Amino acid sequence: MLGFMLKDVYTMKKQMKMTLVISLFYIIFSIADNNIGFLSFVVMFANLGVLLSTFSYDEKSHWDKYARILPISYQKIVFSRYAEILIVNAVVFVILMPIMFFIKKPEQEILEVLTILIAVICVSIILLSIMFPIVYKLGMEKARIMIFVIIFIPVCAAVTIGKLNVGLNMASFLESPIANFIGYHLYIICPLIAAVFFTLSYQISKSIIAKKEY
């Protein structure tokens, strides 16, 4: 498994350097503007820019087929990719946490800042958990359109519903005890939801790879 992850690191070294430069830009921008919101871009770049790109490189070189004749089980091959999600996000968390504490506004609580970071990381993990099985099934080239649909349809639907004003009273919902409970416990709820998506996604990807012919 370590061999596969090392190979991914070597393959992505250029991509990682580029992500690092872009991330630095956003970090500096966040500090200068005293706005932690920009740091969520760093999380997205690290996840989508680096982790998804590994599939493109593998597809282009036919590495997937080669990987299956190596003495590593397909479960471990799939797990190495999912482990990379955890590692990348752990690194992102460790780097961004002190920066967020440094630039947080005085009126913001530490738990609030921590919750924002955890929520953004969890959203990234959920997105990747949805995307990985699609990429395993269709390949990166075909999966691009599906991924586009998966990300943009919910966004467009949410915007449309908001504009139609279909009787959802968001203000009263946000003041309700349930919303308050969710709000205060997001730092636990988000990782739990992400863990469910992550586990399900891993199981689905494994079964896709088990049946896949090359």
Added chain:
Amino acid sequence: MKNVNLEKNSIVVDKISKHYDGFSLENVSFKLPKGCIMGFIGENGAGKSTTIKIILDLVKQESGNVSVLGDNAKNANVREDIGVVFDEGCFPDEINADNLKNSFKYIYKNWDSNVFDDYLKRFSIPNKKNMKDFSRGMKMKLAIAVALSHKAKLLVLDEATSGLDPIVREQILDVFMEFIQNEENSILLSSHIVSDLEKVCDYITFIHEGKILLSKEKDLLMEEYGLLKCSKKELENVPQDAIERVRENQFGVEALVKRNKIGRAFTIDKATLEDIMLFMIRGNKVC
């Protein structure tokens, strides 16, 4: 399959079938004995790659059995002893030979970095150059270096020498001959370049339209068949059971004949592997 088969042979393919739209692999059977090189020949789309993929468990057969090194390529321990080189090279563009060495150290239990470095030197492959800057020949040589650096007992090469210049091919064939000095080792080599196979192979398996036309020792095959060039009228005097295939041209006819059935009355030329392949595919049967 009898156990004795599994002990003597690196690969035993027993009546495997697989159906796709427009193509079927039908009851494909052959054996690759240990210590031998088998050339797997056939035209494009004949079923060579599909058969190799079934052997390597990359494609599931619908019926029949495959044994690789006495077991099955599904087993990761068996894959430890197999070195594979595909036509495509299969290493990502951004990676170099040193990166591969560091990665494969953790993939193969028997990986030997010194052996890998020796092959890199021998093949003049730079350690730090990325794959994207490699020629096809260099990519193939690198893939072969990887396949030979983890004490594999079986090499499976799918069109690995196609598109390479004669010097590189010669270099690679030399390496195969060294590998086969160990009688436990064997090679399954699919290639369009029949002259290469003629040089190094002990066995030839010939597949056409998803069916095995022949699978036997190369020397026996070369002894068995010969080329008869004559007129149509002269061909009528040739025993029918001696004629395998016939091709007509503007000067007369050429026939692929069985030497042991034709007698001494005719002058028979040597048939190359390419001749045999071409006659089997494009020649006509005599009714």
